[in-house]
Each structure stands twice: as structure tokens, then as C-alpha cells.
Amino acid sequence: MMGGWYGNGWGIGAWVAMALLMLIFWGGVVTVVVLLVRRPHAGERPAAPQPPHQEAERILGERFARGEIDEQEFTAKRAALRRQE
Incomplete structure (x- = not known):
């Protein structure tokens, strides 16, 4: 046999790396969505400073x-x- 279901896999380090990469990925997705929502839209002008x-x-x-x-x-x-x- 090949040593069970886990076999000679990558071990705990691969699971930690995948979890960190998943957090980075979803953090990037959320950041992009927030930046797109908060950006000034076409036709909008920033508030003019008071004289x-x-x-x-x-x-x-x-x-x-x-x-x-x-x-x-x-x-x-x-x-x-x-x-x-």
C-alpha cells in the first residue's frame, strides 16, 4: 500500500501555506471591491474648498x-x- 490516505503528502506545512494564500487571496478580493466602490464616479466633482x-x-x-x-x-x-x- 501507499501508506494510508495521507500517503507521503506535503504535511502540515502545505496546509498552513494554503491557508495563508487563501487569506491573502480573499483579502485582495475584498480590497479591490472596496476600492471600486469608494472611488469617485464619472461626473462627480470633489468638494471645492471654501474661499x-x-x-x-x-x-x-x-x-x-x-x-x-x-x-x-x-x-x-x-x-x-x-x-x-
């Missing part, structure tokens, strides 16, 4: 809300920002 004056007004509003500047200073600086547009 600098809008960002400055947001920061100015935050400073006013925290009490770092008073209403008069807030109004004057906001008017100055809007004149620069």
Missing part, C-alpha cells in the same frame, strides 16, 4: 462666540472682510 474670506468669517464668528472680541470689533472686522471680496 478664504468665508473661512476668516467663520473664525471671526467663533472668536465672537467665545467672547474674545466684542460686538463692535466683530462688526468692524466682518465689514472689512466683506469689503475685500
